[in-house]
Amino acid sequence: MTILDPIGDLLTRIRNAHMIGKTSVLSPASKARARVLDVLLEEGYIRGYTKDIDDRGHPTLKVELKYHEGAPVIRNIKRVSTPGRRVYSSIKDLPHVYNGLGINILSTSQGVMSDVKARQLSVSGEVICSVF
Template sequence: MNDPIGDMLTRIRNAQLRGKSTVSTPGSKLRAWVLDVLADEGYIRGYEKSTDVNGHPTLNIELKYYEGEPVIRELKRVSKPGRRVYMGVKDIPSVRQGLGVSIVSTPKGVMSDANARSNNVGGEVLCTVF
């Protein structure tokens, strides 16, 4: 798999289109950190770590809906394996005038754009969520 974050975002997007309550994805630390940000910002209910039949780590994500509609309206991958996107703290974009969130991988960890600005740190913009 070339783009594990992109794969996870696509799984979430597809599960929400189908109205699923949960979706599972192969587990990794980076995926868990991205899910932590999504949970902190209120876009998913949460997730739990488990292992599949072969002993591989798995993340089971609980999706969040409001009045039958998915809370996540738009989920876009910004930095891709073929084109990495790095931004300084002043260049980190605000999504939909602050209504959405950019998830940034910084030297201080994976965090939302607001946390990156408050910590005065830039990094790789992984994705945007609205």
């Protein structure tokens, strides 16, 4: 089965795993997914992730989800820019997520990063998703 939106698929897998209380989730591996997971790891939203090989020989990413006092750390994770509707934003127009308690993940010319780091480097780009 072909996945048309791999990052949207990753976010949905994380959201669904949190809803049923799983500690980890598997996702097909790609560089784009790994970059998004790097940002989530840097910002403390997941425990970590590892690259594995499934039983059919396909590369996968095993994401270790993070909980605090029984509640998931990621309360809401939402895809902003989709393949059918790309959303670009300059730094001055980029809104704060959840009054500064959440992050936007951006794809910039200097790589995938959180909005906090993008503001420090003064770079803009495509808004991939928002997390809080």
